[in-house]
Structures are given as structure tokens and as C-alpha cells.
Ligand SMILES: Cc1cc2nc3c(=O)[nH]c(=O)nc-3n(C[C@H](O)[C@H](O)[C@H](O)COP(=O)(O)OP(=O)(O)OC[C@H]3O[C@@H](n4cnc5c(N)ncnc54)[C@H](O)[C@@H]3O)c2cc1C
């Protein structure tokens with residue numbers, strides 16, 4: 001599986017470590033009245049879709065940037081990759 | 094004259110075969126060896142005792158010999174292939190090991206009826222037919238170990254119980270130790286196993302050398318210092334287990350319905366009424382879902398999100414070789430484990446690939462990693478040629494431990510989160526799930542495997558990794 005790193009071009013997926021669903025970028029508000037429930041869901045529950053999945057990959061053996069990779073979990077086809085800091089800046093994470 | 098010779102050697106074999114031996118069918122089978130020489134009325138005796146509704150009812154060593162001598166023409170399909178009924182008391186979704194075992198124990202042990210297993214493909218097409226067949230009860234935590242030991246005890250009686258050769262072989266599993274810290278951890282684990290009634294032995298380097306002199310003891314990074322041995326652990330024939338449970342369930346009246354994919358749940362007032370399938374709607378009193386790697390996908394149809402991610406695990410088999418490894422060896426530090434199948438192939442594997450996947454194949458990175466682990470442990474493996482590599486989809490839970498529990502939807506039950514270790518659990522999982530489905534209460538050994546354990550702060554995390562499914 002090759003990941004099209006926005007700065008470094010195509011890199012082998014084995015250079016990265018994987019964290020999971022990019023929804024993890026949306027941390028719940030720890031001060032909300034229902035924070036305990038929200039954090040349970042945030043930490044433990046996953047959509048786990050068969051098909052398109054936005055997910056976090058860390059280029060550990062490269063430039064150590066976090067990427068948001070959009071990938072098909074049925075075919076392993078990688079559709080796109082962007083720097084998560086760009087996505088966060090745009091508020092679109 | 095020729096008949097006499099055959100008869101004599103067969104009688105010797107009867108005396109030798111203590112296993113699964115049924116005297117009556119044996120006598121009749123002796124006669125039926127000579128079917129072709131005997132009048133019809135004697136040969137037909139076999140049909141009365143050995144076969145019912147066109148299905149083989151009992152196997153015996155003799156039956157095998159008889160078939161060998163008569164060109165294997167007498168074997169019958171071992172389960173029916175029924176169309177679905179409009180309604181059942183119990184619908185089990187998923188015809189893998191756990192679904193089939195659940196149906197078997199529901200019917201045989203808990204004496205329930207009107208049971209169906211719905212399988213989207215053919216029986217045993219999922220992980221039960223793809224796993225590296227290790228059975229063991231060498232867990233640490235009280236939420237796990239009694240359950241796996243219960244499973245081990247069921248394995249020990251399984252073939253007699255369902256009269257099918259599942260090739261259960263208690264050839265022992267050896268977990269290698271490379272450091273003092275690891276020895277302490279394994280000593281603790283071994284003690285936990287003993288406390289739960291399992292067997293465990295701590296070996297020093299000399300003991301391991303005596304067992305496997307050809308291991309690479311002096312690897313610079315991971316020198317072998319000893320091992321934790323569970324002698325009662327071992328292997329079983331992966332799909333034989335599925336077939337044994339399927340046959341037993343079918344004989345007990347369970348409808349095994351293949352090519353029947355569940356595509357939705359009918360839920361009214363918080364209660365499940367039945368399932369939509371590719372073969373029409375089927376009403377159900379209770380629905381038990383046991384779809385392993387597809388758990389997230391299937392439970393999403395009931396509107397539920399699970400503490401589970403689906404990941405791919407690969408396995409490998411070499412060409413058949415002379416016997417070299419008579420047990421199972423795990424090299425956890427090097428992400429590699431290996432055993433040898435009865436056919437002679439080295440069956441081995443390593444870590445999961447580590448990213449969400451529903452593709453039944455993995456990537457080259459892990460293939461290299463596993464090959465390197467193998468070379469580090471037993472350099473001679475480099476001379477073996479690989480026959481095949483394949484993958485299966487694992488239901489990786491947030492703490493590495495399964496869930497056998499009711500769900501917030503009344504009548505809907507879930508059996509999931511088996512990670513890469515659900516084969517060994519097959520008997521206990523089926524038993525405990527059937528117990529839950531009939532009595533509404535968890536089986537004693539599965540009572541910690543609850544859905545809400547994360548919310549309540551009671552995860553069962555053997556490795557202390559936290560909510561990172563790809564590290565369990
Ligand atoms: C315990 C055990 C012992 C086994 N022993 C043997 C044995 O002795 N001999 C033997 O031949 N098989 C053996 N197998 C493998 C078995 O026959 C099946 O191949 C395996 O279980 C996967 O099932 P499948 O082929 O239906 O997989 P599917 O997923 O339906 O088919 C995928 C096929 O594609 C192949 N494949 C996957 N990725 C690639 C790729 N990148 N390039 C090329 N091919 C690819 C896989 O090898 C697999 O055969 C054993 C399996 C198990 C579990």
C-alpha cells in the first residue's frame with residue numbers, strides 16, 4: 001500500500017504507524033455536562049465502515065507528520081492524503 | 094479366501110481402535126465391507142444404523158476402512174441444505190465456528206428447537222477456515238483465563254461429543270522467553286493459569302534446547318533464555334471443527350441456511366422481531382449475531398456502534414516437509430509463531446497488518462516482517478518454499494477481549510471481538526452464547542465479557558495497551 005504524502009510523494013505504508021478513524025481529531029469538550037458519556041464513545045466506539053474511511057497515519061519513519069488518509073477498506077485503494085494540520089486549520093477535520 | 098484376509102485385518106483394527114467406536118455399527122459395517130459379495134438384505138443393515146435421511150449418523154474407524162475398500166462411494170452429504178422457514182425461535186447470524194457451535198449447544202445441551210444458522214456464503218468460509226489452528230488456555234486475567242480453560246476442557250472431549258474427527262492434537266505450546274523481565278511476566282502468567290486449573294511449566298534454556306535443539310539460541314537481540322510451556326495446548330483441524338459442529342447441529346434439527354446474507358434487522362419498540370435476508374424476511378424470537386470480522390458492519394444495521402475495528406491478519410504455509418516441529422512455538426518478541434500441520438506444511442504467522450480492513454488480504458510489509466521473524470528464530474526456514482499466503486478479517490476489540498452479551502435491543506445478542514484468538518474459544522464461545530440465549534444470564538466463565546465494561550471502567554486488557562485495537 002503506497003500513501004501519497006503531500007510533501008514527500010508516494011511512500012510505503014510500512015513507514016507509517018496507524019492510529020485509526022480521523023474522527024479522533026474531534027475531541028469532545030471535557031467540561032460538557034455529559035463529558036463522561038461522550039468520552040466513552042470517543043475513546044471506545046468506532047464506525048468501522050466497510051468502504052471509504054478517513055484515518056490518521058503518522059509518518060514515524062519519515063518526516064513525522066500526521067496525515068489524514070482517505071482509503072477504501074474493502075479494496076485498500078488510497079484515494080487521497082493530506083496533512084492533518086492543514087485539515088485542522090481549515091476546521092474541516 | 095480374499096474376503097477372509099480383508100476380514101481378519103479389519104478385525105485387528107477394531108481391536109486397536111478404542112476411539113469413537115460403536116459396537117453395533119461396527120458389526121454391521123464388517124458385513125457391509127462385503128456388500129458386493131452379500132445378498133441385498135444384509136447390506137441394507139448398514140443403512141438402518143449408519144445412515145439416516147441420507148445423512149451419515151455415526152462415524153467409526155471401520156466405516157473409514159469400509160469406504161477405503163469400496164472406492165469411497167458410500168459417503169453422504171453430512172448436513173441438509175434446507176430452505177429457510179418463515180420463523181424460528183432462535184436465529185444465529187454467521188455460520189463460522191462460533192455460530193455453528195452456538196447452534197449445536199442450543200440444540201444438544203440446552204435442548205432448544207426451531208433454530209436456524211444464517212450464513213451469507215458457505216459454512217466455514219470465514220476465519221474458521223483460515224486460521225492457524227492454535228488452541229490454548231494460557232491467558233493471565235481472571236476475566237479471561239477461566240473461560241479459555243473451560244474451552245480447553247471442551248476441546249478435550251469434543252471429538253467424542255460430536256463424533257467427528259477434528260484432529261485435536263495436544264502437542265503443547267511454547268512461548269519463548271528472552272529476558273529476565275519476560276521470565277517474571279511468564280512466571281506470573283503461569284501461576285495465574287495454575288490457579289484457574291490449567292497446566293503450565295516454566296522451562297529454562299536447557300529444557301528448551303532439549304525440545305528444539307535447532308532454534309537460534311544465540312540471536313544477538315533476542316537470545317532464548319527459556320519458555321512457558323502449556324502441554325495441554327495444541328492444534329485442531331480448522332474446518333473440521335466447523336464441519337463437526339455443523340453436522341452435529343444439523344442432526345439435532347438445526348436448519349443451516351447457506352447463501353443467506355442478513356441485510357437488516359426488523360426492530361419494533363426496542364425489540365428485535367426478525368431479520369431481513371437475501372432470501373427474504375425471517376421472524377425470530379431471539380437473534381444471536383456471531384459474524385466475527387463483519388461485526389461492525391452487521392451491528393450498524395441495528396444502529397449500533399461497537400468497541401471494535403476490523404483488521405486483517407495474514408497466515409502462511411510452506412510445502413510439505415518431513416516432521417520437524419512437533420508442537421507450537423511462539424516468538425512474541427519477533428512477531429512470529431509456527432507449527433507444522435499433519436500434512437507437513439509449516440503453518441506460521443505474525444502480527445495483524447494494523448489498519449482497518451475488510452479485504453481478505455494484506456500487504457507486503459507484514460509479509461517481510463513475518464519472514465524476518467522466522468529467519469531470526471529458525472534460520473532453516475529460509476530453505477522452505479511458501480505455498481500460499483492468505484488473510485482473514487479480525488474483529489479487534491478495544492481491550493483485546495471479546496464480548497458475549499445482550500445488547501440494548503431486546504432479543505438481540507452479540508458474540509464478537511475475538512481478535513486473532515477466537516479459534517481456541519470456539520467451544521466455550523458457542524456454549525456460553527447458547528447459555529446466554531436460553532437462560533438470559535451469562536455463563537459463569539463469560540460473565541466479565543460485557544458490552545458495558547468500557548463505560549464502567551472494567552476493560553479486560555491482557556497487555557495493558559489501552560483502546561488501541563491494532564496493538565492487542
Ligand atoms: C491450517 C491451514 C493449513 C493450510 N495448509 C495448506 C496446504 O497444505 N496447502 C495449501 O495449498 N494451502 C493450505 N492452506 C491454505 C488454504 O488452502 C486456503 O488457501 C486459505 O485458507 C485461504 O482460503 P482461500 O484460498 O479460499 O482464500 P481467498 O481469500 O478466497 O482467496 C485468496 C487467494 O488469493 C491468494 N492471494 C492473496 N493475496 C495474493 C497476492 N498478493 N498474490 C497472489 N495471490 C494472492 C491467497 O493465497 C488465496 O489463495 C492452509 C490453510 C490453513 C488455515
Ligand SMILES: Cc1cc2nc3c(=O)[nH]c(=O)nc-3n(C[C@H](O)[C@H](O)[C@H](O)COP(=O)(O)OP(=O)(O)OC[C@H]3O[C@@H](n4cnc5c(N)ncnc54)[C@H](O)[C@@H]3O)c2cc1C
Pocket residue numbers: 186187188189190191192211212213214215216217218219220221222223224225226227228353354355356383384385386387391406407408442483484485486487511512513514515516517518
Ligand atoms: C490468519 C488467521 C490466523 C488465526 N489464528 C488463530 C489461532 O491460531 N488460534 C486462534 O484461537 N484463533 C486464530 N484466529 C482467529 C479465529 O480464526 C477467529 O477469531 C474465529 O474464527 C472467529 O469466529 P468464527 O469462527 O465464528 O468466525 P468466521 O468463521 O469468520 O464466521 C463468521 C461468519 O459470519 C458470516 N457473515 C458475515 N456477515 C454476515 C451476514 N450479514 N449475514 C450472514 N452471515 C454473515 C461470514 O461469512 C462468516 O462465515 C486466526 C484468524 C486468522 C484470520
